[in-house]
Every structure is written in structure tokens, then in C-alpha cells.
Amino acid sequence: xxxxxxxxxxxxxxxxxxxxxxxxxxxxxxxxxxxxxxxxxxxxxxxxxxxxxxxxxxxxxxxxxxxxxxxxxxxxxxxxxxxxxxxxxxxxxxxxxxxxxxxxxxxxxxxxxxxxxxxxxxxxxxxxxxxxxxxxxxxxxxxxxxxxxxxxxxxxxxxxxxxxxxxxxxxxxxxxxxxxxxxxxxxxxxxxxxxxxxxxxxxxxxxxxxxxxxxxxxxxxxxxxxxxxxxxxxxxxxxxxxxxxxxxxxxxxxxxxxxxxxxxxxxxxxxxxxxxxxxxxxxxxxxxxxxxxxxxxxxxxxxxxxxxxxxxxxxxxxxxxxxxxxxxxxxxxxxxxxxxxxxxxxxxxxxxxxxxxxxxxxxxxxxxxxxxxxxxxxxxxxxxxxxxxxxxxxxxx
Numbered sequence: 001x002x003x004x005x006x007x008x009x010x011x012x013x014x015x016x017x018x019x020x021x022x023x024x025x026x027x028x029x030x031x032x033x034x035x036x037x038x039x040x041x042x043x044x045x046x047x048x049x050x051x052x053x054x055x056x057x058x059x060x061x062x063x064x065x066x067x068x069x070x071x072x073x074x075x076x077x078x079x080x081x082x083x084x085x086x087x088x089x090x091x092x093x094x095x096x097x098x099x100x101x102x103x104x105x106x107x108x109x110x111x112x113x114x115x116x117x118x119x120x121x122x123x124x125x126x127x128x129x130x131x132x133x134x135x136x137x138x139x140x141x142x143x144x145x146x147x148x149x150x151x152x153x154x155x156x157x158x159x160x161x162x163x164x165x166x167x168x169x170x171x172x173x174x175x176x177x178x179x180x181x182x183x184x185x186x187x188x189x190x191x192x193x194x195x196x197x198x199x200x201x202x203x204x205x206x207x208x209x210x211x212x213x214x215x216x217x218x219x220x221x222x223x224x225x226x227x228x229x230x231x232x233x234x235x236x237x238x239x240x241x242x243x244x245x246x247x248x249x250x251x252x253x254x255x256x257x258x259x260x261x262x263x264x265x266x267x268x269x270x271x272x273x274x275x276x277x278x279x280x281x282x283x284x285x286x287x288x289x290x291x292x293x294x295x296x297x298x299x300x301x302x303x304x305x306x307x308x309x310x311x312x313x314x315x316x317x318x319x320x321x322x323x324x325x326x327x328x329x330x331x332x333x334x335x336x337x338x339x340x341x342x343x344x345x346x347x348x349x350x351x352x353x354x355x356x357x358x359x360x361x362x363x364x365x366x367x368x369x370x371x372x373x374x375x376x377x378x379x380x381x382x383x384x385x386x387x388x389x390x391x392x393x394x395x396x397x
Contacts, residue, residue, distance in 0.1 A: 001054045001076055005034065008048035008066060013037045015050055018069075020076035024193060028223035031069070040069050042230045043185070045102070047072070057167070058091040061100055070187070070227065071102040077192040078109040085130065088117040092171035096164045103184045110188070111179040113138060116157065119169035128153030135174050185231070189215045189244055196270045198244040199263065201232045206240075215244070216263065218270035225263060248273065249285030252299055265296040272303045282362055283311040289360040291373045298377035305376060308369035310355070315364040322348025
């Protein structure tokens with residue numbers, strides 16, 4: 001999907017073509033393009049839609065309207081995850097309800113699945129099956145579906161309800177009420193890209209279960225973070241960060257105190273972790289257990305220096321460590337025919353005496369660097385100063 005956007009008050013400025021959804025690595029560039037046209041405000045609907053190149057015909061109703069960039073991007077992300085059935089449900093209900101505002105269209109993505117759309121009357125069995133699923137929240141056991149008379153269910157639907165003819169099929173709303181999940185400011189939490197964690201920004205004056213949350217998905221671009229903080233409208237001293245879901249190792253989650261962490265440091269950690277393989281993340285979890293860091297910055301330094309750690313995953317005793325070293329470390333030519341002659345425990349103990357290592361829940365890990373762990377995790381003064389500047393700039397934005 002692509003949107004051609006312009007400044008309706010100054011058409012002479014030209015246009016910007018924005019890909020939708022906006023890839024994370026292009027977000028800041030797209031915002032810069034719009035800023036050159038004096039549009040793209042964080043909260044204002046100031047982007048005039050000149051044209052929309054989309055597989056969703058119903059969205060052409062946005063052409064000629066003014067929209068907010070982040071709302072348009074969010075809607076595109078929601079629709080990009082829809083299947084064929086939802087493709088028809090969203091468009092048919094949007095036409096039936098005459099929806100044109102971004103708020104309503106976004107809210108429709110959370111409830112259109114309740115509607116039934118008939119596009120093919122020649123297969124009533126399938127229509128009835130789909131309708132049964134729709135009115136039961138998309139869930140049904142195999143036993144229920146086997147006992148269901150799909151054709152009869154479809155006939156009862158058609159004869160007992162008034163459908164609305166749309167360009168996308170005959171739609172039955174099944175009593176659907178338009179969701180109000182989106183309030184026009186706080187976009188609901190939604191994982192689109194393979195993010196590592198969702199960080200919520202709320203006011204310290206709000207209760208823990210507040211819905212007034214602005215979400216940032218890490219890793220993020222600098223612009224995404226700054227715009228999210230601006231969108232929240234919360235002064236830096238009143239901001240409270242908290243985590244919804246995380247793909248960090250559990251040991252990392254335990255260390256992080258989101259009430260005190262700097263969002264930029266959390267993002268730098270996420271950027272480093274995003275490049276780590278599954279095995280490397282396992283190793284990081286063990287390294288965190290060993291080194292006992294106290295903040296995101298210290299964890300990041302560990303993640304950047306994992307090559308200084310030797311790790312034997314799954315080893316919880318000297319014998320298991322010795323067995324790993326002989327069979328799997330690659331340091332020896334292991335001969336399974338001689339397995340009974342290997343003294344794994346003795347070798348494990350001997351090797352452990354020569355290094356500084358510990359057993360963790362994930363296995364045995366040893367640090368082999370020249371610096372102490374405290375020095376390894378310490379901030380470089382220049383880096384610390386730059387992050388502090390980033391935080392202050394973000395706070396003033």
C-alpha cells in the first residue's frame with residue numbers, strides 16, 4: 001500500500017509518497033519527507049490524501065481527506081495482518097456503516113470479525129460454517145463443526161435476518177457494535193513487526209490498569225521514540241514506563257526496572273539483542289545471572305561482549321560440563337567408542353579450577369575477559385553523556 005500525501009494549504013510544496021505500513025528503517029525518513037511539506041504533525045490530521053494505491057477498494061474513501069500519519073500507518077498494519085475473510089468483513093461493514101474517519105476505521109478492525117459476509121451463495125454449507133464461527137468469537141471445537149448443519153445454519157441466517165448488499169458481498173452484522181478501543185489518541189497495543197518488547201508510557205497519576213497508554217515497540221527508530229513521547233503528552237517528570245510483553249531472556253526482565261530506566265537505553269539494548277541468535281540470547285541470560293547487572297546499559301555491554309564468555313548450555317554439574325567440553329565444544333575429537341573411559345567429572349572439575357565460572361539455570365558459564373565484570377559493564381563516559389543528552393532532548397520534545 002502506498003499513500004500520496006500533500007499539504008492541502010500549500011499544494012505548491014509538492015507531494016510525498018509514503019509506503020504503508022512504514023518499515024521501521026524508513027520511518028524517520030518518511031517523517032522528514034512530510035516535515036519538508038510542513039505536515040506530519042504527531043497528533044494533527046494534516047496529511048491530505050491525494051491518492052491511495054491499495055488492494056482495499058473501501059479505503060479510496062480516504063482520498064481527499066486529511067489524516068494523521070501514525071493513525072494511517074497503524075490502520076495499514078492492522079489490515080496487513082487480515083486474512084481473506086476479514087478482508088471482506090472489514091470492507092463490507094465499513095460500507096454498511098458509512099465509516100470515513102480514521103478513528104472509526106481503526107476501531108472497526110477490532111470488531112468486524114463478528115459480521116458475516118456472503119460472497120458466494122453456491123456453497124451454503126461453508127457459509128453456515130463461517131457464520132457459526134463468527135458468532136462464537138472465531139472459536140469452535142472440531143466436534144461442534146462436525147455436528148453442525150452448515151446449510152441449514154446459512155438458510156436460517158438468510159431467511160431470518162436482513163442483510164445489507166454491499167460491493168463486497170451481502171453483510172449481516174450479527175448485532176455487532178463498533179468497538180471503542182481506540183479513543184482517538186492512545187493507539188491500542190498491537191505487535192506488527194518482530195519487536196522484542198512493548199513499552200507503555202503512562203502518567204504516574206494514572207491507575208495501574210489505565211487505558212491511557214502510548215506504546216513504543218522496541219527496537220524502534222529514534223523518531224518513533226520521540227514521536228511516541230510527544231504523542232503521550234506527558235511531561236518527563238510524570239512519565240511512567242512499563243512493559244507489556246517481552247522476548248528478552250527472563251533474567252533480563254527481572255533486572256530491568258521500567259520505572260527508572262531510560263527509554264533510549266532500553267532501545268539500545270533492544271537493538272543489540274535484535275541481532276542475537278536464539279543460542280546467543282540463551283548465553284546472555286546465563287551471563288546476566290553470573291554478572292548481576294543493575295540496568296539496561298550494563299546488560300547491553302554484556303550482550304555486546306558475549307564472545308568473552310564460554311558457555312556450556314544445559315550443564316548443571318561438573319560431570320555435565322566435562323561431558324559438554326569433550327563431546328560438543330569442538331576442542332576434542334570425541335570417539336563414542338571410548339565413552340566409558342572418559343572421566344567427565346574429573347575433567348569438568350579440572351577445567352573449572354582454571355577459570356571463573358558458575359552454574360546457572362541455563363548451564364555453566366565462565367568469563368574469560370581481561371577486565372573485571374564491573375569494568376566490562378561500566379559506561380564509557382562519552383556514551384553516558386550522549387545518552388543523557390538524548391534523554392533530555394526527548395524529554396523537551
